[in-house]
Amino acid sequence: MAQKWHPDNFQGDEKKLAEKKFIDIAAAKEVLTDPEKRQRFDNGEDPLDPESGQGYGGAHGFNPFQHFHQFHQGGTIRDYQQALEIDSNYHRAKEGLQKAQKLQKQSERRDYYKILGVTRSASKKEITKAY
Known part of the structure; x- marks a missing residue:
């Protein structure tokens, strides 16, 4: 997945989209392959957010509740x-x-499982393979 979305494979506007996807994919791998970060993520925190434990520091993509009060x-x-x-x-x-x-x-918050297309029970090996 990281090779597919590597920004060097794209030009123009597509490159900007690829850069975002590439960053999200790398973040997902970082969180889901580290047992401590994964546990924090599964407990509702985003371990890559500098304000972790205090919230999510803003939307990281589509917010399905934006207009749903x-x-x-x-x-x-x-x-x-x-x-x-x-x-x-x-x-x-x-x-x-x-x-x-x-x-x-x-x-x-970002859903790292969805980004990599793996289940919540995915092993480190499955996550690395999806990356």
């Missing part, structure tokens, strides 16, 4: 934030806000 049980992040402003001890609002924020962060 309904989250956990029909509530939006804004709904939960407003409920917390009214009563900061409201436990369901806190839980709902946390779940909605987690879903939003997950929708914004």
Whole structure:
């Protein structure tokens, strides 16, 4: 896959697309072949993000929730934030806000498994072969 998308194989606008894909492919291999980074990724972090553990630092591609504002049980992040402003001890609002924020962060990060076309249970050998 890395050979197919190597930027030297392309010219013009296609080269820019190839550069992005090549970078994503290299990042996917780096994360998925390192047991510690892979575990962090599987736990919802992006180990290549310098702000790892604090979120995802912005979208890395298409965000399927960009225009989709309904989250956990029909509530939006804004709904939960407003409920917390009214009563900061409201436990369901806190839980709902946390779940909605987690879903939003997950929708914004790169899916390294999808980039390489491997399953979540893929071995290091399978990942390296896909690379």
